[in-house]
Amino acid sequence: MAAWWSKVQQWQQALNPQQRQLRSRLERDPYARLQSAVEVAIAAQWGIHIDVNTATVDDWLRLPGISIHQARTLVALAQNGVQFLCLEDLAAALTVPVHRLTPLAPILQFIYRDPESLVAPARVNPNTATLAQLCQIPGLSPDLAQAWVSDRTHHGPYHTLADLQNRLQLSPEAIAQFMYYLAF
Numbered sequence: 001m002a003a004w005w006s007k008v009q010q011w012q013q014a015l016n017p018q019q020r021q022l023r024s025r026l027e028r029d030p031y032a033r034l035q036s037a038v039e040v041a042i043a044a045q046w047g048i049h050i051d052v053n054t055a056t057v058d059d060w061l062r063l064p065g066i067s068i069h070q071a072r073t074l075v076a077l078a079q080n081g082v083q084f085l086c087l088e089d090l091a092a093a094l095t096v097p098v099h100r101l102t103p104l105a106p107i108l109q110f111i112y113r114d115p116e117s118l119v120a121p122a123r124v125n126p127n128t129a130t131l132a133q134l135c136q137i138p139g140l141s142p143d144l145a146q147a148w149v150s151d152r153t154h155h156g157p158y159h160t161l162a163d164l165q166n167r168l169q170l171s172p173e174a175i176a177q178f179m180y181y182l183a184f
Contacts, residue, residue, distance in 0.1 A: 001007075013094070018038065019042055022039050022042055022043070023046075026043065026046075026048075029063060030051065031058060033061060033062050033063075033064070034062055034063060034064055034107075035064055036064055037064070037103030037104075040063065040064065040103060040104055040106055040107050041103075041106045041107075043104035043107055045106075048107060049060070049109045050063070050107055050108055050109065051109045051111050052074070052084045052090065052108050052109065052110055052111075053078050053079070053083055053084055053110070053111055053112075053113060054076075054111075055074065055075065055078070055159055056075060057071040057072055057075050057107070058061075059184075060074055060075065063107070064103075065100065065102050065104075066104075070094050071092065073093065074090070074093060074094070077093055083113065084110060084124070085110055085112060086110055087101050087102065087105055087108070089110075090108075116131040120179050120180070121180050122178075123181055123182060123183035124137070124181060124182065125182075125183055125184065126148070126152070126158050126164055126182050126184065127152060127157040127158055131145055131149055134148055134149070135145065137178060137181045138177070138179060138181070139174070139177050140178060144168070147168060148168060151167055151168060155167065158184070159184075160184065161175065161179055161182065161184070164167070164182075
């Protein structure tokens with residue numbers, strides 16, 4: 001423990017006065033507004049980042065040169081489904097030149113989210129689903145869906161996912177794919 005604390009103290013001594021002041025300010029208030037491009041770069045080096053597609057108004061207001069109006073605009077656009085993929089997208093949304101936002105680049109993260117992947121697939125009960133519902137499960141062929149319905153009609157309901165796999169002799173890969181669409 002003493003060796004670790006010694007390294008922390010050496011690191012803090014290596015900081016210039018501006019970096020020590022910023023470090024102290026951020027330790028007191030992790031959401032403090034950054035005052036310059038230099039502070040943005042230092043904060044980014046310390047691991048502080050803002051995901052532009054999920055940022056709140058408060059997140060945007062931490063950045064120098066971003067007004068409350070601009071922050072609200074960016075948040076409203078993101079909440080309405082607009083995805084920002086690069087600095088140029090932000091500049092276009094704010095109607096400012098890209099070079100004005102370039103100093104903010106070290107702290108900004110552009111994380112793409114596929115809206116369809118965020119929606120959980122609709123689940124069906126394998127014991128009550130119709131043939132048409134089963135056929136909508138990706139990768140489930142009409143022949144397998146028919147076998148599914150015939151088996152449950154003749155041998156009763158499926159009790160678990162493993163029971164379904166065993167009775168229909170499904171491969172591990174197939175059951176791994178289907179399990180996201182089933183609810184017992």
